[in-house]
Amino acid sequence: MKVFKAVEMNRCIGCLSCMITCSAVNQQDHSILKSAIRIKTSGGLTGKFVAIVCQACKDDVPCAEICPTGALIKRPAGGVLLDKDKCIGCELCVSACTVEAIHFDQETQKPIVCKHCGVCVRFCPHGCLQLVEEVQ
Amino acid sequence: MLYEKTIRVLYIDLAASKIEVKQRTDLSEYLGGVGIATKLLEETVKPELPPLAPEQPIILAIGAISGIFPLVTKTVAMFLSPLTGEMGESYAGGRLALALSMAGYDAVVISGKASRPSYIAIEGDTVQIKDARPIWGMDSDVVGQFLRDSEEGRGRRSILRIGPAGEKMVKFASVCVDTYRHFGRLGLGATMGSKLVKAIIVSGDNTTKIQNFKDYFRSYQEIFKSVTETDLMSKYHDLGTAINVESVSALGALPTRNLTENHFDEAEEISGEAFAEKSLVRKMACTGCPVGCIHIGQFRRKFDDGYDYESVSVAYDYELIYSLGSLLGIPKTDEVLQLIEVVEKTGMDAISAGVALAWATESLMQDIVTEEDTIVPLTFGNSENYSKAIRYLASRRNSFYEALGEGTRSAGAKFGGKDHALQVAGNEIPGYHTGYANLVGLTVGARHSHLCNAGYSVDQSLKDFDEQKAVNKLFDEELERCLLNSLVICLFARKLYNRETVLKALRAAGYPLTDDDLTLIAKRIYSTKLHLKEKLGFDPRQVQLPKRFFKTPSMQGVLDSTMVERMISQYVEKCEALLAEKI
Ligand code: SF4
Ligand code: SF4
């Protein structure tokens, strides 16, 4: 099993192909607001790009721990999967994630969280994103 | 809007502080982009008033599939050009198209003049006209920094701003979009300045459900693949358009030292390779473009003794290396970058600024103007003085720079240096002296830019030059680009977005159009443009071309002015035939 990592963000050209395809494939939406990965600039466009996305926490997983209904299920390789039926939209996971990788979709009233599917990796033209084997 | 026939237009009246949104279904026959922008310009422009009159509009528009397919990344701006006095049309990339689409607008029409320096903040449905007095006078890059910190929407908003040149209404002032992209040509910056608008910020949080995921994502993937897996686009990503510097010079088509020469002996020193090796530090892209053609070059500047250095990064490309390099006789990459930096900060079109200074330099050599006029002695190759002159020009320091700020054509007429004023119909020329198709293309082109009909490329593609063939090619290209610009794709992807691809992409986004529909739309747009230009008093047969074009040999040798006139007339006939068609 693999996890997704934004490994080479120094190379990022800011095309947002990752966000466009993540939103499209995982949320069937054209808006980049629905993407689980977010590319931001640090200090304007002259600064570097940073990727705000799930860090694939393993074993100690803050968002899963705080979820009162057990809707965030730990993936063996790291990160979580959302069980939409269990989720009550309480937003606790959003505040639990230190790197702010979970955002709340106001329309669906559910969190958007990376499921490590690797779609964005396929559409990153500059090799910034990778699916890597879990580190033992 | 996506999947809809309605065109949502945001009207901002600065004088009355009135904001209005109209759903214009009637505009859908123009598809979007340049189509709807031309129509909106036609509706709102005041031909009887000067270009910088408060009543004149600024139109911004995106297309039907903006932001959802690779390289559909541009926004078109239309206005009455203060530089040429006729139709103004300019394109910028960056994040603007996506931001407008997320804000929920296909087009924005800004008219009137604010009562004090202002900036416009468009945040979805909330549109505010805010106080810009503290940022008035700031360089373009600094304004960006301030607004970035004080406004919402990091990562998906777009910031347009002008520099001091726009405030001073230098007729070729530009608008900087998201640091590295511009509405460069034809003086939109002056129009914004005349309205006391320092900046426009656009953001929004619209979402749109994909209606037919399979079709959409299949076309997305196909287009994405041909961008990244074929070599169609690699030239733009690898060395960028700068790759052409050496080859165009070798062809004898690179305007050098105010086109007293057609090649630059030191072209190798400022070639794409030279920039890549010496200064390239990163590449960037417009939102939604996996190519990333924006080449950022860096240079180091010492600002004090005691090893005090600062590093400066600016974007470079072919046109800039021409206008601030070969045209001014500058053979060093760092010096070209430094000139780009000042042009950026002050907010002027880099091509026009370079051409204006090249004209001033030659005029000084010919004693048409004096050193008192130019304040510093301008000589080809002296970038330090050019750097100062750019500041003087942007601030219109004395009566000479005041006059030069009206444009090279106007300065040429005023001081008696028309023959070496490198402009066509008032617009300073881009970096090609390839021959007849280029010159005719610039004259008849809707906005007198090489991007109207790519005359420079027609010259290079026709093995045995044939005037009628060339005229036909120019016309067909101009027509097809009306369509591509109604989608507002990046023209670097023009080969990729052939009819088949365009139709597929449109269909996937809920626009089931046919090839004939597209042809009709292109014709409709072009005729509207031609009508509008006529209304604004433009006739290509009246354009007076400077003698320099017929003196310095082009790639095709010395050009004959009667041939150019003949080709222009042939082109006009084709336009008349189009206008006679029932569309
Ligand atoms: S791995 Fe999948 S879910 Fe995670 S950011 Fe990439 S596309 Fe989105
Ligand atoms: S796809 Fe790659 S290059 Fe483009 S924004 Fe995402 S991480 Fe950066």
Ligand code: SF4
């Ligand atoms: S090729 Fe360059 S200008 Fe065109 S969309 Fe891509 S980054 Fe922008």
